[in-house]
Amino acid sequence: MKTDNPLSTRLHFQDADAFYECLLDAHQGLSREESELLNARLILLMANQLGDTAVLRACVAAAAKTAATPG
């Protein structure tokens, strides 16, 4: 289906549970500050994997929208 939204919300994970576990493990034992820095590094690394400006913008917008309406 063709859509104007460049953000793909279709399931793309090969193994979502494994990623989630890996992410939590990486944060284990870190202070809040260390965790924040890890996340920031991770975002930049992942953003470079995506590369595409429109996709990145859509991701930021989608994340910001969710952040504004917690829960």
Add this chain to the structure above:
Amino acid sequence: MPETTQIHDKAPAALAATFSNGYEFAQGAGYALPEYPFIEPPELRTGEVKRHAVAIVGGGITGLTLACALAQYGVRAVLLDEDNTVGVKGASSRGICYAQKSLEIFKRLGIYERIAARGVQWSVGRTFAGQDEVYAFDLRQQQSHSLSRQPPFINIQQFYVEGFLVEQLYSPAPEDRLVDIRWSHRVTGFEQNADFVTLQLETPAGAYALEAEHVIDCSGSRSPFRAWCGATVTAQQGDDRWCIADVRFKNPPPAERHTWIEAPFNEGRAVWQHLMADGVWRIDYQMPPQARPEEVSREDVVRARLKAQFKSQSGRLLDDSDYEIVWVGPYAYRSECLDSLRHGRVFFAGDAAHVMSPFGARGGNSGVQDADNLAWKLAAVLQGRAAPALLDSYHHERHEAATHNVRVTNRTARFLRPADGAERLFRSAALGLAREHVFARQLVNTGRMSTPSHYTQSSACGPAGGRATQNVGFAWADGRPGELLDLLGWAHGRLLLLSFGDVSAAALARLAALSLEAGLRCVQVICPGEKAAAVEHVVDVQGHLQATCHVFGHAWALLRPDGHVAATGESVDASLVHAVAAALGAGPGGKENP
């Protein structure tokens, strides 16, 4: 050790007699700049109000570039400067980095050789965070700079460039000078109607008025014309504070641009280390936002900073006798862009039109491009080759360039002065990654060096046009080496059509007719070994003409006097005729200024 640096390496005798012509270099007191004489204008006696086609207000780098370019196109102008010197008295600050596009413009204006002889070339930049080098670049390796005959950058104090421009304007015999420079003239009043502007002027010998059909305001960021014209400004003010120390070392550091994002010798704040002419180094320190200018610029404080910096670099203590302080200046920057660069008969250029942070050398270099953009358009309109509507494209093109430059410099400012919290967090993350991964160096923003503007919104440029060409080399028909600026010089303010590859007899006839009708200059560009059909032809020995015009194979490229591509196409047909009309302000997109 005071030293005199003569800028008049080949000064005409008449000049040497009238000007105090040395930039004297005195420790701690900056340069003594040349002074130009106030000459009482005849209007003061006669009371006559003269009408000029063009009045330029402000003899800084923008106004003087414009004056020189107009003179080269054969246009008369009067230039009004409130001071009697170049630069700012006692200050050696302001621009130091001249980008390739500016250098190409200065080459056309005849002062490039002097800039190259006096200035310093550099291409290597290194960025540090803490004790580590995060990354280095060499501009010569980058494709965007590799084709031109001019280097990526030359560093030189701005007043030298301005002084060279003044001397260029004074180089013809007095009766042959097209630009009448009026020093010590302050503009104190302004009004305009549909046909002309009236300026009230104050001079040491009294006040008078003059009229001008076009006024170009190059009077800098404190321009009174903004208020007089009711110009609106989009602005942003930050709290970042800096302090420059221009110094000269006995044992100079390497001829490279060094930037520290978090300098251990500056309390973890940024530092710039850059070179310029006469062996002078500009060291620019980021200060805490609440820093008091009078304190951070105090000599003992400056010397302590220098000692801390060069101790950490060379491993030994810097002695006061190892260097001299040329000039110290604290500053804060802001960004401003006029929403319209044209108000009736007034055009805004340089800092009068836009102000930005110094990162990437986009201030002076964009003023030079403003001047170059407007000069050929004014010449073409005043000499009857273009429609008056062409002048509106000045706003469209240079406003796009200014907003781009403001956006780019604001991004750098935000990287260098991140807000506490997430902004600082992401900078730490980017710096950490950049040490290990090449991709992350792209995120480390210590200034994106000035590149030629690309006009994407202009009605005077076709869809494939708007880019700047570089001053590439080729061979003339007789085999001698030539460069693109020679061809633009030959076109002398007219559009230049480069016709690549074969040209049929029918196309040649159409080109000849178009040349006559639109005042176009045409050149056939052939590959080595190809047979020329046109008398006027050149050989694209290395394919650089094709590359810089972004065309391939059989094609045409229409170049403007400012070296920008107006349009490109494949066959000599109606599309070329339309492109020529559009480039001269008569295209369907051209609209009259209200």
